[in-house]
Amino acid sequence: MAQVEKRSGGCQCGKVRFEVTVDLGAPVISCNCSMCGRSGTLLTFVPADQFTLLSGEGELTDYRFNKHVIHHLFCKVCGIKSFARGSGPKGPTVAINTRCLDDIDIEKLNITRVDGKSR
Numbered sequence: 001m002a003q004v005e006k007r008s009g010g011c012q013c014g015k016v017r018f019e020v021t022v023d024l025g026a027p028v029i030s031c032n033c034s035m036c037g038r039s040g041t042l043l044t045f046v047p048a049d050q051f052t053l054l055s056g057e058g059e060l061t062d063y064r065f066n067k068h069v070i071h072h073l074f075c076k077v078c079g080i081k082s083f084a085r086g087s088g089p090k091g092p093t094v095a096i097n098t099r100c101l102d103d104i105d106i107e108k109l110n111i112t113r114v115d116g117k118s119r
Contacts, residue, residue, distance in 0.1 A: 003023055003024045003025035004021060004023045004025075005021070005022065005024065006019060006021050007019070007020055007021075007022055007024075007101045007102065007104075008020075008054075008070040008101070008102050009035065009082055009096070009101040009102050009104075010100060010102075011056070011059075011075035011077070011078050011080035011082050011100065012055070012075075012078040012080045013075060013077045013078035013080075014076055015055070015058030015059040015077050015078070016053075016055065016059055016060060016075045016080075016082055017053075017054040017055045017056060018051060018052060018053050018054055018057075018082065018083065019051075019052045019054060020046055020050060020051045020081070020094070020096055020098065020101075021046065021050040022044055022046055022050070022096060022101075023100075024044070024098070024104075024108075024112065026044060026110065027044075027110050027111070027112040028042045028043065028044050028072070028098050028109045028110060028111050029042070029043040029045075029111075029112055029114050030042055030043075030112065030114065031043065031112050031113075031114045031115075031116040032113070032114070032115060032116055032117045033066050033116030033117055033119070034065075034117070035065065035072065036116060038110070038117075039081060039098045040099070041081065041099065041100070042098045042099055042106065042109065042111060042114050043095045043096065043097060043099065044076055044095075044096050044098050045088060045093050045094070045096070046093070046094050046096060047090065047091065047092070047094075048085070048091070048092035048093060048094055048107045049092075050094075051083070051094040056075065057079055058081045058097070059075050059076050060073045060074065060075065060076070061073070061074050061075075061076050062074075070084050070085070070086040070095070071084055071086065072084045072112060073085065074085070080100065081097060082096070082097050082100035083095060083096050083097060083100070098106065
C-alpha cells in the first residue's frame with residue numbers, strides 16, 4: 001500500500017535541509033557496498049522534481065566513486081550524507097537516506113537488502 005507523503009529531513013547539524021515527496025511504503029534499500037555498508041544508509045529513490053533542497057547548498061561537498069555517476073553529497077560541517085543525485089531509468093533521480101528524514105520510524109520501513117559489494 002502506498003504511503004506517499006511530503007517529509008522533511010536533513011543532516012545532523014541542520015545546515016542542510018530538504019523536503020521530499022516519498023512513498024515510505026515502497027521498499028527501502030539496505031546496500032552492503034563499500035560506502036553504504038560503512039555509513040548504514042537506507043535508501044529510497046525519487047524523481048528529482050519530488051525533491052527540494054531548502055538550505056545548505058553551499059555546505060555540500062560532492063564525492064563520486066566506482067563509476068563516478070552518482071553525486072554523493074555530504075554536509076561539510078557534520079559529514080552526514082542525507083541524499084545523493086544521479087540518473088535513473090526515468091531521468092534525474094535523488095537517493096534519499098531515509099535515516100535522515102525527520103521523525104522516521106526505521107522499524108516500520110520495508111527494508112530490502114541489496115548485495116552492492118558483489119557488483
